Amino acid sequence: xxxxxxxxxxxxxxxxxYTDDEYTGTRIDTPAWLAWLVLGKSFYVxxxxxxxxxxxxxxxxxxxxxxxxxxxxxxxxxxxxPSYALTLARLNTVLAPG
Numbered sequence: 181x182x183x184x185x186x187x188x189x190x191x192x193x194x195x196x197x198y199t200d201d202e203y204t205g206t207r208i209d210t211p212a213w214l215a216w217l218v219l220g221k222s223f224y225v226x227x228x229x230x231x232x233x234x235x236x237x238x239x240x241x242x243x244x245x246x247x248x249x250x251x252x253x254x255x256x257x258x259x260x261x262p263s264y265a266l267t268l269a270r271l272n273t274v275l276a277p278g
Contacts, residue, residue, distance in 0.1 A: 188200055188201060189222055189223060189224050189233070190216075190220060190222075190223040190224070191223060191224045191225075191226065192208060192223055192224070192225045192226070192271075193226045194226075195207055195208045195209075195268055196208075197213065197216060197223070204216075208267065208268045208271075209267050209268055214263060214264065217236075217245075217263040217266060218263065220236065221235065221236055222234060222235040222236065225247075225271055227271060227272060227275050228275065230249075230275055232247050232248060232249035232274070232275075233247070233248045233249070234246070234247050234248070234260060234266075234271075235248060236263075242262060243262070243263065244259070244260075244261065244262055245260040245261060245262070245263065245266050246258060246259055246260060247260050247271075247274045249274075258274050260274055
């Protein structure tokens with residue numbers, strides 16, 4: 181019998197973090213948000229009805245975050261920045277076309 185994984189990608193919806201489909205009370209741009217980013221590997225973001233995934237990647241100088249979204253039918257990776265720079269304002273910039 182195959183067992184389904186209970187692990188789901190965390191989601192940031194309307195500025196609030198949800199893990200395993202449960203409300204965490206963690207809001208973006210707070211110390212709790214920065215603490216979660218230390219442990220988090222990826223999360224789904226939904227802003228203004230548009231969704232994309234943000235993933236951490238280890239680089240020579242530390243951990244950095246990249247957004248992955250489709251543009252013109254092609255998957256594109258967009259640099260977001262280090263954890264301390266992962267703010268609602270920055271995510272809105274990533275959301276902007278271009």
